[in-house]
Amino acid sequence: MIRVVIAELRKLRRPSLLLGTIATVGGLSALFTSIVFLMINSESGNSSRGESVSASELSQAAGLVYGFNLVGMFLGIVALCIFASQTAQEYTLGTLRNLLVRQPSRMKILAGKFIAMKLFALVMVIFAAALSIAISFLLSGRAQVDTSKWQSPEAGQLLLESVLNIFIATLCFGTLGMILGLLLRSPISAIAVGVLWNLILENILSALINSTGKWLPGTNFSNIGMGGSSVISYRHSLAVSAGYLLVGSAVAAILFKRRDVAN
Amino acid sequence: MKKIAITATDLTKIYGDRAALSHGSFEVPAGAVCGFVGPNGSGKTTTIRMLLGLISPSSGSATVLGESIAHPERYLPKIGAMIEGPAFYPALSGRENLKVLAELGGFPLSRVDELLAKVDLADRGGSKFKTYSLGMKQRLGIAAALLPNPELLILDEPTNGLDPQGIQEIRNIIRDLADSGTTVFVSSHILSELEMISEYLVMLREGKVIFSGRTQELLTSNKPVVIARPEYEVDLAKLTKKIDEVGYSTKVIEGTVHISAPAEASAEINRLAFDLGITLSSISVAQPTLEETFFEMTGDIK
Numbered sequence: 001m002i003r004v005v006i007a008e009l010r011k012l013r014r015p016s017l018l019l020g021t022i023a024t025v026g027g028l029s030a031l032f033t034s035i036v037f038l039m040i041n042s043e044s045g046n047s048s049r050g051e052s053v054s055a056s057e058l059s060q061a062a063g064l065v066y067g068f069n070l071v072g073m074f075l076g077i078v079a080l081c082i083f084a085s086q087t088a089q090e091y092t093l094g095t096l097r098n099l100l101v102r103q104p105s106r107m108k109i110l111a112g113k114f115i116a117m118k119l120f121a122l123v124m125v126i127f128a129a130a131l132s133i134a135i136s137f138l139l140s141g142r143a144q145v146d147t148s149k150w151q152s153p154e155a156g157q158l159l160l161e162s163v164l165n166i167f168i169a170t171l172c173f174g175t176l177g178m179i180l181g182l183l184l185r186s187p188i189s190a191i192a193v194g195v196l197w198n199l200i201l202e203n204i205l206s207a208l209i210n211s212t213g214k215w216l217p218g219t220n221f222s223n224i225g226m227g228g229s230s231v232i233s234y235r236h237s238l239a240v241s242a243g244y245l246l247v248g249s250a251v252a253a254i255l256f257k258r259r260d261v262a263n
Numbered sequence: 264m265k266k267i268a269i270t271a272t273d274l275t276k277i278y279g280d281r282a283a284l285s286h287g288s289f290e291v292p293a294g295a296v297c298g299f300v301g302p303n304g305s306g307k308t309t310t311i312r313m314l315l316g317l318i319s320p321s322s323g324s325a326t327v328l329g330e331s332i333a334h335p336e337r338y339l340p341k342i343g344a345m346i347e348g349p350a351f352y353p354a355l356s357g358r359e360n361l362k363v364l365a366e367l368g369g370f371p372l373s374r375v376d377e378l379l380a381k382v383d384l385a386d387r388g389g390s391k392f393k394t395y396s397l398g399m400k401q402r403l404g405i406a407a408a409l410l411p412n413p414e415l416l417i418l419d420e421p422t423n424g425l426d427p428q429g430i431q432e433i434r435n436i437i438r439d440l441a442d443s444g445t446t447v448f449v450s451s452h453i454l455s456e457l458e459m460i461s462e463y464l465v466m467l468r469e470g471k472v473i474f475s476g477r478t479q480e481l482l483t484s485n486k487p488v489v490i491a492r493p494e495y496e497v498d499l500a501k502l503t504k505k506i507d508e509v510g511y512s513t514k515v516i517e518g519t520v521h522i523s524a525p526a527e528a529s530a531e532i533n534r535l536a537f538d539l540g541i542t543l544s545s546i547s548v549a550q551p552t553l554e555e556t557f558f559e560m561t562g563d564i565k
Contacts, residue, residue, distance in 0.1 A: 007366040016354045094350030097317055098407065101344050102368035104316055104336040260318035 004103055004112025005119075012086070012120045021082065021124060028074050029128040030135055033067030037139035059146040061155035065162040068132035072166040072225035075128055076173030077195060079121050083174035084190035086117060087181030097261050106257045114178065121174055125167045129159070161227060169225030172241050173198070175249065176217065182252040217244045266293035268415050268446040269314060273323035276309050282470045283309040286323065289465045289475035291448055296441045298461030298478070299450035300557070305467040307450040308347050311419050315344055328415060340368065343413035345421060349404030353393035357384055357403045360392055361410065370410050378406040383432070397424035405436065416440060418449045422456060434460055458553035466557065478553070485551045489522040489529050494542040505535050 012018070036047060040055055047053045048070055058066060090096040103109055140147045149155060173194075180190035198218035206213040213219050213232070220237040228234030269291035276283045284306040291297040301307055312318045314327055316335025330337040351360040361375040379388040382402040387395070395403065401424060408416055418437075422430045437447050437460055451457050457464070464481060466474040474481055493502055496518050503513050503520050511528065514521045522532060526548040536543050 003366055003369055007363045010359065010363050010366065011352060011355065014352070014354050014359070093352065094347070095352060097312075097315075097346050098350060098364060099367060100317060101315055101339055101342070101346075102364050102410075104339050260312075262312070262318060 001108050001112050001115075004108055005116045008086075008113050008116030009119065012116060017082070021078065021120075022127070024078055025071075025075065025124050025128050026131055028078075029068070029071050029131045032070040032074075033132040033135040034139065036067045036070065037136065037143040037145065040143045040145075055143055055145045058140075058143070059149060061149045061152055062158055063145060064133060064136060064147075064150040064155045065129075065159055067136055068129050068166070069162055069226065071128050071132060072162075072169060073222045075125060075166060075170045076221060076225065077198065078124070079117075079170045079174035080177035080180075080194045080198070081191050082120070082177070083117050084177035084181040084194055085187040087113065087178045088185055088187040088190045091185040091263060092187060094263055096263075100261060107253070110253060110256055114175075117174060117178070118171060121170050122167060125163060125170055129163050129166075133159070165227045166225045168238075169221050172221040172224065172245060173218075175245050176221070179245075179248040179252045182256050215240060217241065220244075267291065267326075267329075268293040269297075269325070269327050269448060271310070271314075271323070271325040274310065274313060274320055274325050275322045276306075276313060276318065277321040284313075284467075285470045287467070287470075287472045289472050291446065291465070292463060293446050294441070294444050295462045296437060296447045296449065296460050297463040297465060298457030299448060299465050299467070300454050300457050300553070301450075301452065301467030303452050305452075306470040307452075307467055308419055310467070311344075311346055311417055311448075311450065314417065315339070315342070315346065317346075338415075340411060341414040342417065343408035343411055343415075344417040344419075345404040345408045346417075346419045348420065348423060349400045349407070351392045351400070351403065351407075354391060356389050356391055357395065357399075357406075358388035360403065361407055364407050365410055368411060374410055374412075378409050381409070382406045382436075398426060398429045401425055401429070402432075405433065409440075413445060415446045415448065418447065420451055421449060422451065422453070430456065454554040454557055455552060464553075481556060482550055482553065485556045486523045487526055488549050488551060489524050489526070489532055490519050490545075490547050490549055491522065491532055491536065491543050492519045492545045493536065494544045498539075498541045501539055502536055502541055505539055506532060509535065 036053060036058070053066065057063065090099065099109055100106065137147060177190065177194050180194050181187065184190045184193065202216045202218045205216060206219065214236070217240070220232065220240045223229055223232045223237040224234065224241060228237065267290050271287050271289050274287040275285055287306070287310060299307055299310070309318065313320050314325060314332060316332060316339065320332070325332045328338040328341055352363070355363070358375055358379060361378065362372055365372055365375055376385070376388070379385045382405055384399060384402055384406065387399060392400070392403070401421065405418070405421060408418065422433050425433065437449060441447055449457065449461070458478065461478050463476065464474060464478045465472060491502065493499060499515055499518070499520065503515060506513050506520065506522055511522045511524045522528070524532070529546055529548060533543060533546055
């Protein structure tokens with residue numbers, strides 16, 4: 001299995017993917033965190049959905065990770081795209097047959113791929129967190145935000161929780177991408193279905209039938225990243241997400257194991 | 264006892280209502296070059312994919328290096344394969360692509376540069392795969408197949424897209440491997456290409472095995488052809504008519520009469536021409552080529 005992970009990591013660190021991911025994640029992290037601090041007194045708000053967060057709120061221990069938490073959902077979408085394309089491209093490029101000749105255990109290929117992408121996602125989340133925190137400190141003076149509480153043990157604890165929650169949420173989105181990649185066997189289709197569903201269709205469904213939000217996968221993945229909310233509890237989101245991903249993974253794994261590799 | 268590298272018994276693969284391979288039975292002896300021939304769509308790639316565990320047979324069985332194809336993990340580490348053209352990651356270099364497969368198979372990374380040199384890609388190993396010409400891609404595919412230092416090498420159409428020099432290089436690689444004891448099972452739809460390198464042949468047509476055995480055995484089973492060229496082309500019809508009357512079958516091809524007859528019939532044909540007052544500018548005996556034999560066996564007209 002370790003050989004599969006090493007081989008997958010070699011593919012994941014190719015410059016086009018690595019630099020593209022660094023640019024995307026870095027750009028998103030910098031953008032969202034900068035908006036929070038640079039538009040602190042703006043009438044159009046400085047947080048998600050036009051909300052405003054004041055300097056005194058940002059001066060609390062939680063202010064350290066405020067910007068990073070806003071990036072969380074988008075890291076999930078980035079992971080969905082990467083996991084989906086890395087999985088489905090093996091079919092479209094025809095490279096799956098090479099992999100299976102060198103490692104005939106299809107489950108080992110799948111598990112190795114998943115572990116390698118998990119590591120990639122972890123690095124991505126840590127990079128986004130580090131950049132967001134650095135920018136928060138850098139812009140705190142200009143926004144007149146007191147950072148004394150950001151260096152407290154409580155802030156450290158909140159940072160760890162945020163990184164963990166966003167990492168879990170990112171993995172959930174990534175796993176969904178991998179499942180779609182295995183089912184659809186085309187990177188474009190898998191990414192299109194995944195992104196459309198999470199960014200558009202779930203929002204339309206939630207708006208039309210309010211009660212559905214609690215049971216939709218993307219909503220629950222995002223809720224894990226936020227550490228739960230007053231509407232949907234953290235535990236509920238964990239349970240619903242686990243249910244979706246276990247069923248989806250089982251179906252995808254069975255198909256991957258049994259399907260002929262004819263391309 | 265003859266050692267066998269591959270056996271297939273009634274191997275069948277059905278897609279919908281079409282049999283890609285129907286009750287295919289054949290053997291490939293160990294240590295030989297065995298050509299796997301047949302027109303496009305005759306079932307060659309399907310058979311190779313079944314032998315490599317990539318697709319499961321609808322019925323029948325096969326063994327590779329003594330192990331059932333139901334357990335490819337038992338024999339694949341000893342096999343090198345290139346199936347249906349080279350498939351690699353376009354954004355990775357040739358060297359990185361080989362390293363991915365070397366790591367996956369647990370082979371030493373030092374093999375990568377050795378093999379790049381062997382297939383004449385040492386100076387382009389660092390270039391991205393997407394910048395390679397078709398011939399270079401094909402050579403990289405062969406390098407990948409050689410990674411495990413295989414006991415059995417399975418190559419599916421390895422010379423597709425290669426120029427004559429590239430084809431010659433692949434032939435040399437195959438011969439070198441066979442000389443060192445590697446079994447090579449190589450498919451092609453270009454029959455003349457395999458005739459030159461294969462000691463054994465498996466012939467497929469429309470999903471059915473129509474011959475499996477020694478190449479020489481197949482070629483000698485077909486009658487040789489006596490080729491007579493009259494001095495003047497106007498005499499072709501008269502000469503053909505006379506030979507037909509004697510009982511040999513004839514065909515006129517580019518100013519010559521091709522007569523299906525044993526080599527000893529040359530003198531008789533020469534005499535017939537003389538009796539008709541026809542001077543032959545040449546008369547020779549030729550063994551039918553693999554391609555001619557194939558068409559003879561299948562009843563197809565080229």
